[in-house]
Amino acid sequence: MNRSSAVPPTVETLLRSTRVVLPEGTRPGAVAVSGGRVTAVLPHDVTPPPDARPVDLGDTALLPGLVDTHVHVNDPGRTPWEGFATACRAAAAGGVTTIVDMPLNSLPPTTTVEALAVKREVARPRAVVDIAFWGGAVPDNAADLRPLHDAGVMGFKCFLSPSGVEEFPPLDAERLDTVMAALAAFDGLLLVHAEDPARLDAAPA
Incomplete structure (x- = not known):
């Protein structure tokens, strides 16, 4: 899984939240998903690819199952x-x-x-x-x-x-x-x- 600012070439869904729970703590971020898998954790203000489905979760916590x-x-x-x-x-x-x-x-x-x-x-x-x-x-x-x-x-x-x-x-x-x-x-x-x-x-x- 990519945790840089680089957007993967294919993003089916981009989940955005001000509270993404990560091993190092909670911060704003965006989670890219393709093929049912998380492919990248990106900055909150990243621009999604044109064919991605954006989902804005607001301040709802986004964390692994x-x-x-x-x-x-x-x-x-x-x-x-x-x-x-x-x-x-x-x-x-x-x-x-x-x-x-x-x-x-x-x-x-x-x-x-x-x-x-x-x-x-x-x-x-x-x-x-x-x-x-x-x-x-x-x-x-x-x-x-x-x-x-x-x-x-x-x-x-x-x-x-x-x-x-x-x-x-x-x-x-x-x-x-x-x-x-x-x-x-x-x-x-x-x-x-x-x-x-x-x-x-x-x-x-």
Whole structure:
């Protein structure tokens, strides 16, 4: 991406704002877009090419799309809690252009490649933002972790105490060791709800 004052030879859309959010801070600027990609960040007063479509955003902040890495889309199975149609539209309305869906609360949970395929099939016609997926690590699915990784999940989530849904049970210490060893073999990422179930059980009501 060009960040000089030189206008690219082809500009389909020129977005102008007094508040362009960049790594070094916020300043007036103009963002050139072609083929669905940002091709240059230019001075605010740049003259657009004659065939470019100018869009003046005034003082509305112009920034890269955000990524929400912790979204529970309970679709399929518990869609009234939150489905892909509503989750994606809400994300887009808030400037989030990518969501990463958590592996539990849907039926089935995302603990096998087959379940991941079901999720993707349900999500595809409802997606108005990009969608990625976390896989689930539950008792006795250690053999599914590498296939899920190879199928494209971002990483894995597990619980050490009850998750709140029966189909996504927690790992005990022995199974946590098994999961971590399996993930270490391919440098996988593990998110752990690390609450101690014994302490939770002993806590005052």
